[in-house]
Amino acid sequence: MLIDCKYKEKCSGCQYLDLSIQDQHDLKAHALKKLLQDSQIYYENLIDITSPGPAWLRDRVDLIFERIGPSSALGLYEKNKRQILDIEQCQQLTPELQAWLSEIRKIQWPIQKGSLRLRIGPQKQRGIWLDFANIDIKMLLNEKTILLGLLNSAIVEIGQKNKVLSLINGNLKLKDPEPQIWFQSSIDTQAVDLFCSIGSFTQTGFRANRELIKIISKWLLETNSQHILEFGSGIGNLSFPAMGRFRKLTVCEIDCGALNGFTRSLEKLSQIQGFENIRERVQIQHGDFQNHNPQKFDVFDTVLVNPPRSGLKEFLTPLITYIKKPKYFLYMSCFPESFVLDGKRLQTAGYQLQKLNIVDQFPQTLHYEVLSLWCLS
DSSP: OOOOOTTTTTBSSOSOTTSOHHHHHHHHHHHHHHHHHHTTOOOOSOOEEEOSOSSOOBSEEEEEEEEETTEEEEEEEBTTSSSEEEOSOOTTBOHHHHHHHHHHTTOOOOSSEEEEEEEEOTTSOEEEEEEOOHHHHHHHHHHOHHHHHHHTTSEEEETTTTEEEEEETTEEEEEOOOOEEEEEEEETTEEEEEEEOTTSOOOSOHHHHHHHHHHHHHHHHHTTOOEEEEEOOTTSTTHHHHHTTTOEEEEEESOHHHHHHHHHHHHHHTTSTTOTTGGGGEEEEESOTTTOOOOOGGGOSEEEEOOOTTOOGGGSHHHHHOSSOOSEEEEEESOHHHHHHHHHHHHHTTEEEEEEEEEOOSTTSSOOEEEEEEEEO
């Protein structure tokens, strides 16, 4: 199945529109295998590939608005240009997100340039984050009409601090960030609502995320993991499946806002029958664990990581010299280059790559998610 896109000659968003899904999968598996070989990471099995679907997977999208003379564009950069391509429709978006984009495109933005994030929540609620210059934000607050219109149909966040737009006594005000349910994880068959801001990092869509969680939950069950150390927990997307119904979990995270959302999600889940004591199984640690990791690895049997693009850095350093190490290391990444760099260090620490799975949550593009399970040899 080929996706028909009228922007394929100009849009920088997709690179594989002329290839079938199978051909895309073959290319991605070959690219990952070559990275492993170049880094001398040994993996003789076939790379498993999970496909959530050929398109329509995104429940959030980041776009750029730009005005050039009398015309304007809302979309992505053109190929090999610093010019914005105006995009009316994108087949990467779910129907609900596409409908939300169509509504936003009706707005005549009185600014020169800015970024927008559109998001659809688990209850199909709409959200928008306006990352505009302060002078443009002030102008929109004074103009009122556009922001009042948005408030009628969506939750609105504004600026780098994710201030929440509110109407108080007829006046538009910006309140401090207030986590709400914008994403969803699960424990077994129990859905877990995740609190965060519209501008927070999450996976790009619910359908692909369910596939990621399914694989991680299966591996943790197979390894009989009991006590897990998680690096880069964020709002808890992987934390809840990692905890399951009986495991202990220690989470390490630098982002206070993400931890605030995670705590809110824990509190809500604890009100559901069967999960009343879940908070007792979690230890939350706040700090820059990427540059300094004080953990005693010998108290854990499994490490779970989902690092930023820069990789694990110093988080991994103590593990290399530690005598008693966790038996399993589960590494998830959307940036294969840093994954193989860390993988080389894991090999040095005595781990062997046991399972490898690509989740193709970015069809038509070069990108993909890597799930890997390493076992102490």
